[in-house]
Amino acid sequence: MKIAFFGAEGKAGSAVVGRLEAAGHEVRGIELGDEPDVSGCDAAVDFTTPDAAPVNVRAALEQGVSCVVGTTGWEPGELGTFAAERGLRLFVAPNFSTGAVLMMRFALEAAAHFPRAEIVELHNEAKKDAPSGTARATAELIGDGTEIHSVRLPGLVAHQEVIFGGEGQLLTIRHDTTGRESFADGVLLALEKLDELPPGLTIGLETLIS
Ligand code: NAP
Secondary structure, three states: OEEEEEOOOOHHHHHHHHHHHHOOOEEEEEOOOOOOOOOOOOEEEEOOOOOHHHHHHHHHHHOOOOEEEOOOOOOOOOHHHHHHHOOOEEEEOOOOOHHHHHHHHHHHHHHOOOOEEEEEEEEOOOOOOOOOHHHHHHHHHHOOOOEEEEEEOOOOOEEEEEEEEEOOEEEEEEEEEOOHHHHHHHHHHHHHHHHHOOOEEEEOHHHOOO
């Protein structure tokens, strides 16, 4: 596929682009200040900032190109309808790592057996939003006002613990992203399945993993 990649030189972008190219995709990197020209591309991918993502997505959709978005800390709002009206797809996932999606699935299963849970999410200090999109999505799945604690420190990549407390027992479900290449698995899967999705907005890698 020919892929326009917003934020190709960022930390996540550069790791993902390498894997996309290794898988045989042709990538056109679009950086801050570049024209958002996605003409001739089969899909656009965005790993930028919460402010830039909606602008980039709208520009891509206006040019008739479906989008896969990894940027967190923004709301797609009416862009889902904007995509649907044009018969295009907007796929947004707060976490493109397959292990993190499984962590959320296992947490949902555990939630049925424990009265309370809290989430600790730990990310590199450069991460702009807190709590993380994955933590918010996990808390929503578990329900009951699950509290989230955010840690931002150098040395961290992306980590999350879901701690369940019960009478005389604790259960901790933990996922560690040790390299940003892990996000490429989910991006590759989303690109492969993009055309099979219904037009409009689809949220979450879990919708693609059976
Ligand atoms: P980063 O290193 O700061 O990279 C962001 C990149 O986007 C930078 O190269 C930046 O350029 C560029 N950029 C900024 N505005 C742009 C615009 N208008 N058009 C094109 N490019 C633009 O951050 P990161 O760690 O890679 O993370 C990027 C986003 O992805 C964050 O929201 C993060 O939370 C999210 N993320 C999501 C996942 C997931 O699995 N869903 C995984 C990792 C990261 P400059 O440096 O010149 O400003």
